[in-house]
Amino acid sequence: MVGTAQLAVVGIGAVASxxxxxxxxxxxxxYAPGVGARTTTVMRAAFFTGLFGILGAILQGANVTEAISAGLINGVALTPIAAVIALLVAAGLVAVGIFTGYPLATAFTATGAVIGVGLALGGTPAYAxxxxxxxxWVLTPLFCGGIAYLLARLIRRDDVPDEYSxxxxxxxxxxxxxxxxxTVLAPESGGASIAAVAAKRLPLPEFTGVAVATLFVALVIGGLLLVDVRADVRAGQRHLLFGIGALVSFSAGGSQVGLAVGPLAPLVIPIGLSLAVVLLFGGLGVMFGAWMGAPRMIKALARDFSSLGPRRATAALIPAFAIAQTAVLFGIPVSFNEIVVSAIIGSGYAAGGGRISKRKMSYTVFGWLVSLLLSFALAYGAVLGVGML
Structure with a gap:
């Protein structure tokens, strides 16, 4: 039987989450690169970001949610008060970044806050x-920026026409x-890929089956775009950019919803709510946030960091999609703004970097580091302060 006091704490935690x-x-x-390339508007970008984001939260959000809820601290479980403190500290710092126009790393604030409250409760660090x-976190800017740079350099070559690229x-x-x-393909084991599921149905060794299924999906998508560009190159380019933006938005939902509902999960699952309900709750929150608040950040990244054309916007989003899915696969909280900013910067440098705001870049990186340390200190101190009352 759930008491009134427990319900009140859960209610506060739900609001904070x-x-x-x-x-x-x-x-x-x-969709910031697409807006920068002028293939979509800011408001339309925000709408589709929220729409595909909630789908990603429901279908891919389990791994990171479990990592945030129980994987960052050993030896203790988060108390309801500690979970609420972690959520309020992380959300407050991210909100400051949104309204000042500098994208703080959400994964940094959430991770720092959860580790802070966990250590304050007497837990031990989960070093592994x-x-x-x-x-x-270290490889993200190198991978996203480097791959985006190489892809952007490739598609700028005159001997690589759009009909092939x-x-x-x-x-x-x-x-x-x-x-x-x-998650929906194998909910009992945290999820499975299309290639892995298809490989089990093929009369081939597992590795060979995965390779064949992977190649089949790649050829289908590539073939559809080949037909598209032969009819209209610009339309094919727009469709590719929109599709990658949709997949990146989907990946954002899968990798980011856990930052919001991870601390909430230990509070509500014991009272009978399933993880699927928790993910839906978090997905609704990020969808409404994208619709109402994302236009400001999309504008900031699309127009303040670099002016990208459709080619370099595509080059920026491909590594962003890859690194986000890597984070989902291993259940690692990663900042989506770090991913997108790194990709935009790498793609921008392929054109000489003249239109990239180095001052804004410096402030953003500084904000990421400060958000990690500040969220840890505030959360740790708040838990200790509450314990002394």
Whole structure:
């Protein structure tokens, strides 16, 4: 039987979690490169960001949610008060970033806050998980920026026409999509990829089956775009850019919803709510946040960091999709703004970097580091302060 006091605490935690989900969604920028390339409007970008984001939250959000709820601290479980403090600290810092126009890293604030409250409760650090997180955080700007730079340089070559580059990029997206985990395909084990499920139905060894299924998905997507560009090159380019933006938005939902509902899950699952309901709740929060608050951040990244054409916008989104799916696969909280900003910067440098705001870049990186340290300190101090009352 659930007492009134427990319900009150759960209610406060739910409000804090929804606010955190709203701020996470409001800080999303998957369609920023498309807006910078003038293939879509800011408001339309925000709408589709929220729409595909809630689908990703429901279908891919389990791994990161479980990591945030129980994987960052050993030896203790988050108390209801500690969970509420972590959510309020993280959401507050992200909200400051949104309204000042500088994209703070949501994963940094949420991770720092959860670790802070966990250590204040007497838990011990989960060093193995920290190594995974740190490795991905460090590699994200190198991978996204580097791959975006190389792809942008490739498509700027006169001897690589759009009739070939667009289907090629579509095939690359298909390779990643075929191996992306979906909770609905194997809910009992945290998810499975399209290629893995298809491989079990093929009369081939497992590795060969996965390779064949992956290649099939890539060829289908590449083939559809080849037909599209032969009819109208510009239309094919727009369709590719929109499709990648949709997949990146979907990936944002899968990798980011856990930042909002991870601390909430230990509070509500014991009283009878399933993880699917928690993910739907978080997905609604990020969707409304994207619709209401994302236009400001999309504008900031699309117009303040770099002016991208459709080609370089596509080059920026492909590695963003790949790294986001890697985070989903391993259940690692990663900042989506770090992903998108790194990709935009790499793609922008392919054109000489003259239109990239280095001052804004410096402030953004500084904001990411400060958000991690500040969220940890505030959350740790708040839990200690509450304990002394």
């Amino acid at each position: 929804f606010f955190m989900a709203w701020t996470v969604g409001a800080g999303w920028t998957p 998980k920290y190594q995974q997180i740190l490795l991905l 667009i289907p090629l990029f579509g095939a690359i997206v298909g390779l990643v999509l075929a191996n992306s985990p979906f």
